[in-house]
Amino acid sequence: MRKTMTLQSDYSKSSFFNDGKQLFCNPPHLQMEFTQFGNFLMKYNNRQNPTNLFLQEPIIKIVDEKGERFINIYNVCVKKTLNSKTQQLGLRISKNGQFIELYGEIIELWKSIKKFAIQTDFSLKYKLGQKIGEGYSSSVYKAYKIINGQKVAVKIIDKSLISRNNNTEKQYLINELAVLRKINHNNLLKLHETFECDENIYIVTDLLEGGNLKNSIFRFRYSEQETIILMQTLFKSLNYLHERNIFHNDIKFDNILLRDSQDLTSACIINFGKSEIIEQNLFSSYNLNIYEQTPLIQFIRKKDILALCIVIYSIFQKRLYQEKLILDELLMKNYESVADIELMNSNPTLQQFFEILLSQKGANQLDSLKCSDILNFEVFNLNIQRRSSKIQGIPYNIINNFRRSSKFSPRNSQKEQQISNNLQKSLKLPTILDSSDSKILQKSSYSPQTENYISHRLLSGEKRDSQKPRYSFLKKCLSPNI
Known part of the structure; x- marks a missing residue:
């Protein structure tokens, strides 16, 4: 079993994330809008001073009698502490051996900074x-x-x-x-x-209990419309990343998991170890300035889009491809590996989607294409219809609340009887099996309208023939044919 022992009380110097910088940093170059968290008692260098604390991720601004000071909370070491004099709970924020202690209403502050901080317990x-x-x-x-x-x-x-x-x-x-x-x-x-x-x-x-998307795709049968909804979900996620200048660089089947194995809209992109964050107002990790970044951004954005298209193409073709090999060929505008797009048996809008993104027809516009543009494709103009009831024709807006709202309204039993009678007149109800050997399927499900119909049958049937026991009507009304 792996050890989980904690480090010494002030571990910021020996922390894996220690970058050697001081606790207090220079003011941010860009103008930032800070949110006030209220008044705190700050202990620093054995002195306690009242301070006003402000936060704009990932910067804390501390305002006291000496002026303004700033702390970049990225990878700072944080632990809870107790004021020896007032017995008040506080937070110790430390970096490279320096620390401050904040006492006050720390709950909301802690919720806001904990994902940036390093803990030990x-x-x-x-x-x-x-x-x-x-x-x-x-x-x-x-x-x-x-x-x-x-x-x-x-x-x-x-x-x-x-x-x-x-x-x-x-x-x-x-x-x-x-x-x-x-x-x-x-x-x-x-x-x-x-x-x-x-x-x-x-x-x-988060724990994504639905497992790998690849396993779910080949295990369950999804309709074309459901798969298009999956496409839309994944492109929305990728668009969210690209709008923040975050590029995944490693999109493949293994890096897409589901929260629910049977819900394709729960697909989540994971594993951001190879991702690239390009700050357009600063120098990027490629040491390029803002004027040289445009071709780079276009390239890595296209790489993400093509990688996701290969995953989607595999889903529709029900085949697993060598994702990295096909991606390299597509980036070099070699479309032979996906030459069977024209033979796909799919609707015209889906066919057009693959032709634009994975064939020679869309090669010229792909360099400037963004996820936001792809989401406006005709294939995503879905008309999702609600699933119909097992008894066709029953409206979904039947009012089930039979409270009497007026003295002129019929009483509950009369109103319920009227609804049942109207349904029977407008619908051709299924034949009820009279065989006593009919069995009830345990996994069968019934709509609320079916339950109302069963109740009506029980009541009217017992009135017609009081000699028949109630369970015989249950067998008839719960027949699997309904």
């Missing part, structure tokens, strides 16, 4: 369950929050393996945390908290 908050995944330097476990039993996923990274791998795995970890801290979308993996101990790093995220 993982074993006090979570209990590990079964292993559900494994990589080179990490393992993924199902875990439970001790205080309320909430199920989460915990990625446990071995710090020694990261440090021995020429910083590649370390950069993947830093990238993943950077992206997870910037996003908040139902169809993207959500970060809860990050912990650290002597040997491991713990990243707590």
Whole structure:
């Protein structure tokens, strides 16, 4: 079992995430709108001063009698502390050996900064369950929050393996945390908290219990319309990332999971280790300025779009392709690997979608195409119809509340009788089996209108023939033919 012991009381110097910078940073270059969190008592260098605290992720602004000071809370070490004099609960924020303590109403503040911070008390908050995944330097476990039993996923990274791998795995970890801290979308993996101990790093995220999209696609039969809804869901997620200048760079079947195995709209994109964040107002990681970034952005945006199209194409073709190989060929405008698009038996709008994105016909416009443009394609103009009742023709807006609203309205029993009579006149009801050997299927489901019909049959049947026992009518009315 992996060790979960905590580090020393002030571990910010020895933390894996220590970048050597001071706790207080320079004011941000860009103008930021801060949200006030109220008054706090700040303890710093053994002195306590009242302060006003403001937050704009990921910067804290502290205003006191000495002026304004700023803290970048990205990867700061945070733990709860207790004021020895007032016994008031507070937060200790530390970085590279320097720290401040804040006392006051810290609950909302803690909720806002915890996804940026590094904690140590993982074993006090979570209990590990079964292993559900494994990589080179990490393992993924199902875990439970001790205080309320909430199920989460915990990625446990071995710090020694990261440090021995020429910083590649370390950069993947830093990238993943950077992206997870910037996003908040139902169809993207959500970060809860990050912990650290002597040997491991713990990243707590949502638990996606639906499993891999690939397994669900080949296990269940989905209609063309349902699959188009999946396409729309994934392109909306990708559009959310691209609008924030976040580019995934590794979209494939293995990096798309489902919250619910039978709900394609619950698809979530995961694994942001190879992602690229390009800040247009700063220098990018490629050391290009804003004027040189446009071709780069176009290229990596096109790479994400094509990778997602390959996944979607595989779903419709019910075949698994070598995703990386096809992606490289498409980026070089070689369309031979997907030459069978014209032979697809699909509706015209879907055919047009694949021709624009995966064939020579759309090669010229693909460089400037964005996810927002793709979402305006005709294929996504869906007219989703509500599922019809098993008794066709029954309207969904039948009022089930029979409270008497006026003295001129019929009484409850009369009103209910009128609705049943009207339904019987307007519908040709199915034949009821009179065989006593008919069996009730346990997995059959009935609409509310069917239940009303059954109640009516029971009442009218007993009035016609009081000699027949009630259970015989139940057998008739619950026949699988209804």
